[in-house]
Amino acid sequence: MKLNRQNHSGGKKHPERIIQFGEGNFLRAFVDWIINEMNEKVGFDSSAVVIQPLPSGRIDMLNEQDGLYTLYLNGIQNGEVRSDHQVIHSISRGINPYTQYEDYLALAENPDMRFIISNTTEAGIAFDEKDTLEGMVQNSFPGKLTALLYRRYQFFNGDKEKGFILMPCELIDRNGEELKRMILRYANHWDLEKGFADWIDEANVFCNTLVDRIVPGYPKDKIVQIYEELGYEDQLVVEGEQFHLWVIEGPQWIKKEFPADKAGLNVLFVEDMTPYRTRKVRILNGAHTSMVPVAYLYGLDTVRETVEHPVLGRFVKEVVFDEIIPTLDLSQEELEQFANDVLDRFRNPFIKHLLISISLNSMSKYETRVLPTLLEYKKRKNQLPSKIVFALASMIVFYKGKRNQEIIPIKDSEDIIQLYKEAWDMNEGSEESLEKVVRTVLSYEQNWKMDLTSIPGLVEEVTKYVNLIEKEGMEKALEEVM
DSSP states (O other): BBBBBBTOSOOOOOOOOEEEESSSHHHHHHHHHHHHHHHHHOOOOOOOEOOOSSOOOOOSHHHHHTOOHHHHHHHEEEEEEEEEEEOOOOOOEEOOOOOOHHHHHHHHGGOOOOOOEEEETTTTOOOTTTTTTTSSSOSHHHHHHHHHHHHHHHTTTOOEEEEEEEEOOOOSSTHHHHHHHHHHHHHTTOOHHHHHHHHHHOOOEEEEEEEEOHHHBBGGGGGHHHHHHSSSTTTTEEEEOOEEEEESOOOOOOOHOOGGGGOOOOOESOOOHHHHHIIIIIIIHHHHHHHHHHHHHHHHBBHHHHSHHHHHHHHHHHHIIIEEEOOOOOOOOHHHHHHHHHHHHHHHOOOOOOOHHHHHTHHHHHIIIIIIHHHHHHHHHSOHHHHHHHHHHHHHHHHOOOOOTTTOOOOOHHHHHHHHHHHTTTOSSHEHHHHHHHHHTTTTTTHHHHHHSSOOOHHHHHHHHHHHHHOOOHHHHHHHOO
């Protein structure tokens, strides 16, 4: 038996009020779940029409199942391991604009439509000068969206009451502002009247957003077992973690129309999302980047192993609570709650997160995720954060490319690979030659956007730790730094 509305009686149909660009795992495990929760708990009474943003996708599959699919949420919540599943009913139908372009544009004529949500990957919010307004579907997501918005503007004669609340979920900074900029660029490129640009500006709200939920996706390795458990076939089963966070930057009145907070969801409506983005990058991503070289050289392979290890778990916790949190400006309670949630997420027994996967482009990751903490800590406390400096030293040793006798599969840009080859070729085993290695790496301004050798005491501290790791091995070096 296949999952569809004939075979599944639960969940009523809701009016179409949301246009959603993207049918992928993340939106279905995050946004559509949130809509489903609001429908069930606070009477939001809305469904999404899903638009396939690329020529190939899952819209046919979604329509075969009448928009239904099963979501598994697995992880640790309030200290307990949980695995829950439910059928999501918040999608009414899907449209492929490459074969149903008029059906797609007709959505603009529905007066009930109010929200536009998207996740078309980081590359999705882009401009394609070959896109035209007339005749055929546009290639880019902003091009398609501009055509839809222009149809609405024309159909309702520029009525300011018929604008949208747009909440893009693409993982780029200031995503709402960037999407608006692209739409206005298309309006100019297509030589549309000034009234349309004014309507975009005055009748629509473009929210910057931050989304956070790990979504492993379709569980193909255990799908037969899942079918047996469910009693039906579902080609769109998706797995996500228990944790979720959606930060929406915009006017406070939006939460009256989109009452996620009233449904008990971790959806925050804020005037400025910057501190929340900084919190995520510094704590979650920063902890990942700091732990990788230390734990990997210690002999571990996964994030979960690392945080459950008696020594490395303590190292990660102290990096977060003693060195990262003191550099952030949100309330202590908010920061500590988020940090504890992050550590629970790292312990998730349902996700096998390999350290070597996170190690991709570690140099640029350290620059964006960890270096700001190091600099802010030095500024506020007039000393270096010892464990974050130790992580930097460990990264330099990691890029040497050996874990005991095992070759480490280093993945980074050619210039970084070459930088480390030249640096480690200078090493003769003496502390003086190790200092040359350290100076070569820390002075590479192309990566760091500054010369790190100018930070008082950093060269000496990093050299001390590199020497310790090289001479004593990671286990003894970590004991000393702890």
